[in-house]
Amino acid sequence: MKPSEIDLHKELKKYFGFNQFKGLQEGVVKSIITGNNSFVIMPTGGGKSLCYQLPALVLDGTAIVVSPLIALMKNQVDAIRSLSSEYGVAHVLNSSLTKTEVNQVKKDITSGLTKLLYVAPESLTKEEYIEFLQSVPISFVAIDEAHCISEWGHDFRPEYRNLRTIIKQLGDIPVIGLTATATPKVQEDILKNLDMTDANTFKASFNRPNLFYEVRTKTKNIEGDIIRFIKQHKGKSGVIYCLSRKKVEEIAQVLQVNGISAVPYHAGLDAKTRAKHQDMFLMEDVDVVVATIAFGMGIDKPDVRFVIHHDIPKSLESYYQETGRAGRDGGEGHCLAYYSYKDIEKLEKFMAGKPVAEQEIGFALLQEVVAYAETSMSRRKFLLHYFGEEFDDVNGEGADMDDNVRNPKKKAEAQDQVVTLLQTVRDTNEMYKSKEVIFTLIGKINATIKAHKTDAQKFFGKGKDHEEKYWMALIRQVLVDGLLSKDIESYGVLKLTQKGLDFIKKPYSFMMSEDHEYSEADDEAIVT
Numbered sequence: 001m002k003p004s005e006i007d008l009h010k011e012l013k014k015y016f017g018f019n020q021f022k023g024l025q026e027g028v029v030k031s032i033i034t035g036n037n038s039f040v041i042m043p044t045g046g047g048k049s050l051c052y053q054l055p056a057l058v059l060d061g062t063a064i065v066v067s068p069l070i071a072l073m074k075n076q077v078d079a080i081r082s083l084s085s086e087y088g089v090a091h092v093l094n095s096s097l098t099k100t101e102v103n104q105v106k107k108d109i110t111s112g113l114t115k116l117l118y119v120a121p122e123s124l125t126k127e128e129y130i131e132f133l134q135s136v137p138i139s140f141v142a143i144d145e146a147h148c149i150s151e152w153g154h155d156f157r158p159e160y161r162n163l164r165t166i167i168k169q170l171g172d173i174p175v176i177g178l179t180a181t182a183t184p185k186v187q188e189d190i191l192k193n194l195d196m197t198d199a200n201t202f203k204a205s206f207n208r209p210n211l212f213y214e215v216r217t218k219t220k221n222i223e224g225d226i227i228r229f230i231k232q233h234k235g236k237s238g239v240i241y242c243l244s245r246k247k248v249e250e251i252a253q254v255l256q257v258n259g260i261s262a263v264p265y266h267a268g269l270d271a272k273t274r275a276k277h278q279d280m281f282l283m284e285d286v287d288v289v290v291a292t293i294a295f296g297m298g299i300d301k302p303d304v305r306f307v308i309h310h311d312i313p314k315s316l317e318s319y320y321q322e323t324g325r326a327g328r329d330g331g332e333g334h335c336l337a338y339y340s341y342k343d344i345e346k347l348e349k350f351m352a353g354k355p356v357a358e359q360e361i362g363f364a365l366l367q368e369v370v371a372y373a374e375t376s377m378s379r380r381k382f383l384l385h386y387f388g389e390e391f392d393d394v395n396g397e398g399a400d401m402d403d404n405v406r407n408p409k410k411k412a413e414a415q416d417q418v419v420t421l422l423q424t425v426r427d428t429n430e431m432y433k434s435k436e437v438i439f440t441l442i443g444k445i446n447a448t449i450k451a452h453k454t455d456a457q458k459f460f461g462k463g464k465d466h467e468e469k470y471w472m473a474l475i476r477q478v479l480v481d482g483l484l485s486k487d488i489e490s491y492g493v494l495k496l497t498q499k500g501l502d503f504i505k506k507p508y509s510f511m512m513s514e515d516h517e518y519s520e521a522d523d524e525a526i527v528t
């Protein structure tokens with residue numbers, strides 16, 4: 001059958017039992033079955049799997065699905081087998097298979113029975129597999145978790161970098177990349193690395209209107225604060241994320257002692273205990289799971305009502321993914337993060353010893369976390385801006401769902417200061433990151449400023465009637481407003497946008513609110 005003759009709604013119903021496509025699915029499916037490279041960016045739970053599973057089932061040949069995690073592959077294969085009467089409709093090909101099993105997989109593919117073949121990227125480098133795959137019809141290659149290809153993603157995997165070369169060896173086959181990570185930089189990396197800048201791109205909104213975002217100062221009394229919070233949400237399911245296993249154990253115990261049903265979950269527990277704790281949470285025998293991030297991968301409880309970050313995560317992508325586990329059923333989901341700058345320094349220390357480029361990226365990602373935590377603007381607007389999405393913080397869906405919007409800080413007119421800031425970026429030839437721009441404004445010297453003789457310029461110190469903190473806050477707000485942009489290749493050099501240039505020429509009112517003051521957070525709070 002020609003792709004254009006396929007009745008997609010009928011096939012959707014037949015295989016999946018759904019009456020309708022969800023979000024952008026239909027467009028994606030059409031794009032794939034007509035042989036186009038496609039790029040799908042949808043938040044977790046958006047329904048990405050169906051985007052390639054349905055085309056794979058209706059097209060001739062076998063679709064190769066590259067996925068980084070064996071456990072995820074296994075789940076997916078089981079799910080597809082349950083949709084079809086043929087066990088061989090989906091297979092995994094990896095090094096754990098016996099010779100006999102590999103032969104069976106090959107036989108099923110050759111006979112046309114297998115529609116989806118899941119492989120780990122490292123399996124695809126095996127000469128034997130490539131030779132075989134060259135000899136059978138392949139409908140397309142789907143690359144799940146495509147952000148693993150980018151060093152700017154939260155889960156970089158070097159093996160992903162070889163995928164394009166391998167796929168080319170298989171012939172001129174359409175490629176579909178899928179990810180739930182949406183920063184513009186990661187997207188660009190994916191398209192470039194997969195050599196598919198021509199791809200049809202489908203990007204769903206990352207707004208989660210039912211989630212409430214809140215950041216609190218991390219003090220010595222954090223445990224009492226968490227207990228109070230949980231008691232206010234009595235009987236509801238929640239997850240608490242901590243950085244270390246030790247902290248997970250500690251917090252779980254403190255909660256238990258205080259009459260809250262909680263269990264720990266981390267990689268240090270044996271598989272049986274972990275499974276037991278996860279089941280207890282899913283079956284609602286306990287209300288709270290205290291976990292390291294590793295836990296996040298498996299949990300799929302739709303009615304998680306709160307996600308607490310005892311420790312701030314290392315990137316906003318991680319934060320978005322982790323908070324995304326709240327309110328998956330569309331109901332309330334409170335996302336509370338505890339923040340102290342000391343925690344950031346701790347994360348920075350973890351990065352010491354890593355390759356320099358990796359450290360630079362790590363620092364740049366952390367700076368975004370700091371900016372998010374310290375900002376006094378709409379947190380939703382900030383997060384969505386980070387993902388390349390503009391959000392209307394007055395009328396947008398969920399606009400009032402964060403602490404900053406509910407309790408706004410006083411705003412002050414900053415039109416003149418914005419002009420001064422933009423002029424300073426211009427006058428320093430758009431070569432400085434925030435730090436040096438601010439130093440130039442307040443007239444502070446460091447080695448970089450000296451090297452460029454900026455301190456000899458007449459605009460040096462032009463903004464010294466305001467403090468460093470004020471300018472930092474203003475830069476953040478101006479960035480989100482699009483008057484400046486941050487050049488990612490150079491790890492954060494500030495550049496003027498067209499909108500910024502227009503502002504200098506014709507300034508207008510710019511109301512800014514001062515950032516939160518978190519510097520008083522207590523040291524001891526983060527000693528583990």
Ligand code: ADP
Binds near residue numbers: 022048
């Ligand atoms: P993602 O991979 O983007 O996280 P999934 O593929 O796991 O999302 O899908 C999330 C949920 O949405 C699953 O429970 C899936 O069965 C459901 N789903 C997907 N497509 C549809 C649809 N067209 N109609 C109803 N439910 C759907």
